[in-house]
Amino acid sequence: MGFSKEIFAANLRAARAALRMSQKELADAVGVSKNAIVEYESDTGYTPGADKIIALSNALKKSPNELMGWKEV
Incomplete structure (x- = not known):
């Protein structure tokens, strides 16, 4: 399944x-600037790398798959 910035941004905001x-x-929990979070939550903004997706997942108590909108099998 491909990556959807729109789905990721919406899931991040909701979580x-x-x-x-x-x-x-x-x-602060992830170790990035507030502006980076603003960008991540914007469906037209910057997409975080895998290391930041893991850190976001840990901070938000969600799996990376949940944030990405992918179904776990």
Whole structure:
């Protein structure tokens, strides 16, 4: 299955909101700037690398597949 920036951005925003976490709090947990989180959550913004996707997953208590919108088999 391919990558959809739109799905990733929406899933990232939803997971962060579900934890009532600010963009700054998530940025601090992942080790990036708040501006990077803004970009990640924008469906036209920058896409994080695999290392940051893992860090985001850990901080948001979601699997990488959940954030990417991929079904686990």
